[in-house]
Amino acid sequence: MDIILALKALIMGLVEGFTEFLPISSTGHLILAGSLLNFTGEKIKVFEIVIQGGAMIAVIWEYHRKIREVLTGMFTSERSRRFAINIIIGFIPAAVLGLLFNKAIKAVLFSAVPVALAFIIGGLIILWVEKRAKSNPVAVRIHSVDDMRPIDALKVGVAQAFALIPGTSRSGATIIGGMLFGLSRKAATEFSFFLAIPTLLAATFYSLYKERALLSAADLPLFGIGAVVAFISAFLCVRWLLRYISSHDFSAFAWYRIAFGLVIIATWLTGSVAWVD
Numbered sequence: 001m002d003i004i005l006a007l008k009a010l011i012m013g014l015v016e017g018f019t020e021f022l023p024i025s026s027t028g029h030l031i032l033a034g035s036l037l038n039f040t041g042e043k044i045k046v047f048e049i050v051i052q053g054g055a056m057i058a059v060i061w062e063y064h065r066k067i068r069e070v071l072t073g074m075f076t077s078e079r080s081r082r083f084a085i086n087i088i089i090g091f092i093p094a095a096v097l098g099l100l101f102n103k104a105i106k107a108v109l110f111s112a113v114p115v116a117l118a119f120i121i122g123g124l125i126i127l128w129v130e131k132r133a134k135s136n137p138v139a140v141r142i143h144s145v146d147d148m149r150p151i152d153a154l155k156v157g158v159a160q161a162f163a164l165i166p167g168t169s170r171s172g173a174t175i176i177g178g179m180l181f182g183l184s185r186k187a188a189t190e191f192s193f194f195l196a197i198p199t200l201l202a203a204t205f206y207s208l209y210k211e212r213a214l215l216s217a218a219d220l221p222l223f224g225i226g227a228v229v230a231f232i233s234a235f236l237c238v239r240w241l242l243r244y245i246s247s248h249d250f251s252a253f254a255w256y257r258i259a260f261g262l263v264i265i266a267t268w269l270t271g272s273v274a275w276v277d
Contacts, residue, residue, distance in 0.1 A: 006225055008039045013051050013226040017233025020055040021193065021241060023126060023172030023253045024260075028115040031166055032264065035112060036273070045106070046211045047223055053204035054227030055234035059193045062238050067197075079146055086145075086153035090174075090191070091198045093157040098164055098203070110166055112264055118167025119261030126254035129176045133185075133249070141182040145191045148183070155181045156191060160199070167261075170199065176250070185245050193238065 015033045019026040030048045034040050060067060073080030133139070142148055159177025163170035171192045178188030208215070267273035 005222060008037050009047070009222045009225040010229050011037065012039065012048070013054070013229025014233050016048070016051045016226070017055050017058070017230040017235075018237050020052060020230070020234055021059075021171050021196070021238055023122075023169050023175055023250055024257055025115075025119065025122070025163075025167050025169035025172065026052065026055070027163075028119060028167035028169070031110055031115055032112060042211065043214045043219070045110075046207050046214060047219075047226060049203050049207040050223050051226040051230040052200045054230035056196055056200035056204075058231050058234035058238055059196055061231075061235060063193065066194075082150075083146060083148075086148050086150060086191075087194055087198060089150050090153040090157035090160065090195045091202075093154070093161040094164065094170075094199060095202060097161045101164065105164055105166070112268055114165075115167035116261040116264035116268070118165055119257045119264070122168055122172055123254040123257030123261070126172065126176055126250050126257070129180050130249045130251050130254070133179055139182060140179075140184050142187050143184045145187050145194065148187070148191065152178075152181060152183070153191075156183075156188075156195070160195060170196070172253075185249070186242075189241065189245055 012030060012033060015029050016026050019029045027048070034044060034048070070080045070083050074084055075081070142152060156174050156178045159180075160170060160174045162168050162177075163173040174192035174195055175185075175188045178191055179185060183191065
């Protein structure tokens with residue numbers, strides 16, 4: 001394998017793992033990192049989806065006890081059954097809209113400037129929701145993912161669908177959407193983690209099936225490097241984020257998004273960086 005390609009795959013895996021579960025958009029960062037590394041093309045878009053699957057396995061690893069409890073109690077425990085149904089309900093909006101509009105979104109929005117604008121708008125929304133949460137803390141009515149109702153899951157699922165716009169952030173949309181709809185910061189974050197499992201799993205297998213003609217056995221080492229690195233870095237990030245939210249809000253991520261988006265737009269306007277679509 002070309003050592004330069006392997007290094008690029010490793011960097012992309014790190015970018016994916018460290019950004020997938022933070023409200024800063026893994027897809028947006030992958031698009032920008034791929035542009036800077038000149039690591040682009042149809043096959044690379046499949047690569048980016050596959051390494052998201054690697055990050056998703058980190059959540060399964062972290063929450064394997066909860067997942068096993070739900071799977072074994074599906075037919076005997078009302079709580080496990082409700083939780084599984086909520087995950088399915090939350091998954092449906094993004095799945096349906098993704099199938100309908102994914103091609104159009106990729107054609108129009110997968111470039112530096114739309115991503116930068118989504119970064120900035122998303123950051124402003126996070127600041128607004130955090131300010132709202134501080135001024136009205138009694139609005140929180142759900143403190144555990146086990147207390148969610150199907151309508152709560154549907155609302156968060158609709159919020160997740162906005163993450164089809166690159167730069168929006170899947171985790172950001174679900175966490176901030178959950179907080180907006182009455183979930184505590186911890187419950188919203190954990191539900192975002194669990195909702196990532198079917199969402200990223202479906203995206204990975206759908207992308208592999210749809211683009212199978214582009215791939216060959218020679219791609220396995222490259223994809224493997226990216227997926228393994230994404231898994232390790234995502235696992236570390238999930239552990240860190242759970243500690244972080246116990247004493248912090250998401251305002252720092254909002255300011256990061258705004259600053260990063262402004263830098264991208266400035267470099268595009270001045271031509272100091274040749275962003276590659």
